[in-house]
Amino acid sequence: MPLPLPVPAPVPADPTVLHPMPEQPRVVLLKPLVTSPLIEVGEYTYYDDPDDATAFETRNVLYHYGPERLVIGGFCALGTGTRFIMNGANHRMDGPSTFPFPTMGGSWAEHFDLLGDLPNRGDTVVGNDVWFGHGTTVMPGVRIGHGAIVGAGSVVTRDVPDYGIVAGNPARLVRTRYSDEDVARLLAVAWWDWPARLITEHVRTIMSGTIADLEAAAPERRHG
Helix, strand or coil: CCCCCCCCCCCCCCCCCCCCCCCCCCEEECCCCCCCCCEEECCCCEEECCCCHHHHHHHCEECCCCCCCEEECCCCEECCCCEEECHHHCCCCCCCCCCCHHHHCHHHHHHHHHHCCCCCCCCEEECCCCEECCCCEECCCCEECCCCEECCCCEECCCECCCEEEECCCCEEEEECCCHHHHHHHHHHCHHHCCHHHHHHCHHHHHHCCHHHHHHHCHHHHHC
16 A cells, blocks of 8 residues: 655745735835845835836835934834835924024035034834735834734824724824734744744634644744
8 A cells, every 4th residue: 555645834925025925016025125224124024016126126115315214013014105204304494494404515515513413213123913004104213013904004103002093194103903912922932923834824723713822833832
């Protein structure tokens, strides 16, 4: 009697491929795309744009004159037109004019010290598994929690809690996706930190299972 053939092990998607959907060049993974040392993106985070998704670094991260960083976690989905406004966009507001005269050159450049104390909210940080709708804008220094959803056309001016849903201009919290207790459970599971093999094995649980299902599949439960 012939022995049964071994079942092939599940194969994770390749996080280093620029175009994970070859038939859809409008979709790019950002980690293999970005080159700036001031931008950090986790694995599998993608951007979708029918014009030129590969121009994300220059068209969607604006006024990034440093040294603030843009940090985006893994498994995030960025709809077309998602933009991050960085601190370089700020102007003085404590005098009669907001115009940045020193940047125009000539003898005006002698007054560059006037631009040395602009408002600065620090790094912009996005957690893991965040979904950005079409045309969203994130203002400087905002922190967006894990599992959040940002509605289409929103302008995010303040921090967003883990698993919060925000919408509007300025974006306001519509509701949270889970109770505080369940959010704590999800953060403890942190499926986005699992080995790729385990994520691959439990894709259906991650997408449509319960929190209890995720907890049962977590590495510490299986091997601890």
